[in-house]
Amino acid sequence: MLNDIQEVLYDSEQIRAKVKELGNKLSRDFEGRNPLVICVLKGAFIFMSDLVKEITIPLEIDFMAVSSYGQSTKSTGVVKIVKDLDTPVEGRDVLIVEDIIDSGLTLSYLIDVLERRNAKSVTVVTLFDKPARRTVELEADYTGFTLPDAFVVGYGLDYAERYRNLPFIGVLKPEVYEK
Ligand SMILES: O=P(O)(O)OC[C@H]1O[C@H](OP(=O)(O)OP(=O)(O)O)[C@H](O)[C@@H]1O
Ligand code: HPA
Ligand SMILES: [Mg+2]
Numbered sequence: 001m002l003n004d005i006q007e008v009l010y011d012s013e014q015i016r017a018k019v020k021e022l023g024n025k026l027s028r029d030f031e032g033r034n035p036l037v038i039c040v041l042k043g044a045f046i047f048m049s050d051l052v053k054e055i056t057i058p059l060e061i062d063f064m065a066v067s068s069y070g071q072s073t074k075s076t077g078v079v080k081i082v083k084d085l086d087t088p089v090e091g092r093d094v095l096i097v098e099d100i101i102d103s104g105l106t107l108s109y110l111i112d113v114l115e116r117r118n119a120k121s122v123t124v125v126t127l128f129d130k131p132a133r134r135t136v137e138l139e140a141d142y143t144g145f146t147l148p149d150a151f152v153v154g155y156g157l158d159y160a161e162r163y164r165n166l167p168f169i170g171v172l173k174p175e176v177y178e179k
Contacts, residue, residue, distance in 0.1 A: 001163065005153075005170040010145055012167040015127070015155060018144045019047065022125060023054020025142060026095070033093045034058055035123075038085065040110065041065035042164070043099035046156035047127045051097060059095075062087045066106055071160045073151040073177050075102065079109040089119040099156045100128040100147075104138040111138075128152070128169065145169075151177070 010018075037059050039048035052061060065083035068075045094114055101107055107124060114122050125142040132149040147169075153159050154166030159177060 001166065004163070004173055004176045005166070006173045008168050008170040009147065009152065010169050012155075015144075015169065016050070019050045019127070020054050022127075022142055022144060023051055023056075026051075026125065027054075027056045030055075030059070030093065030095065031057055034060065035095045036087060036089060036092045037061045037095045037097060038114075039063045040096060040098050040106070041083065043156045043158065044097050044127075046164070047099050048097045051125070060087065064110070066110065068106055073159065073172075075105055077103075077105060079106050081113075089114055089117045091118065091120050093121045094119045094123065096122065096124045098124065098126040098140070100130065100152070101126050101138065101140060102130045102133045104134045104136040107140075108136045108138050127155070128157075 037052060039045060041063055042065065062085045063083065064085050066079055067082050068079045070076060096110060098107060111122050124140040126140040127144040128147050129140060129143045130147045130149060150171045152169050153163035153172045154169045156164050158164045159172055
């Protein structure tokens with residue numbers, strides 16, 4: 001698995017420090033609002049579990065599974081809800097937790113869904129951002145790291161469902177997917 005990585009961009013210690021910093025900011029900004037924190041599966045599962053441990057105010061969590069990459073390194077452009085929320089979002093302060101914003105298609109779709117369900121507010125925190133790849137204009141409210149234009153894996157992010165368990169974020173060698 002490690003042989004498939006071209007370069008480590010951020011190691012587990014750098015990620016841990018950043019997640020703590022984001023948790024501190026969110027604890028301050030969401031004080032008294034009992035946010036509904038939504039994990040966008042599958043990619044955000046590791047970030048979500050580390051992040052909520054760094055948030056010190058009361059909150060609720062729920063999960064939504066969406067998929068648009070499948071077995072590819074490029075978005076299919078079609079965002080599919082694989083699992084919906086269990087909780088009504090009407091009147092709630094919603095915090096979407098994403099692992100990465102790339103084309104922006106997943107997030108623009110999700111924000112639209114949650115606004116149509118009459119969430120009181122929709123805020124986005126993403127650990128990674130790849131602004132060079134945007135096809136829709138969109139920015140997160142809280143961003144951990146800005147990444148170069150390369151396909152990355154680890155810390156929850158996959159290629160064809162593999163590499164999610166790497167504790168760091170790294171660039172996947174192109175020969176792995178250009179075969
Ligand atoms: O900004 P975008 O171009 O839409 O890309 C970002 C989304 O793509 C990935 O999900 P994916 O569809 O691969 O599902 P997964 O989380 O189950 O891997 C990633 O986890 C984000 O949710
Ligand atoms: O660079 C990426 N890696 C893994 N999954 C992704 N989904 C969007 N961009 C990426
Ligand atoms: Mg994926």
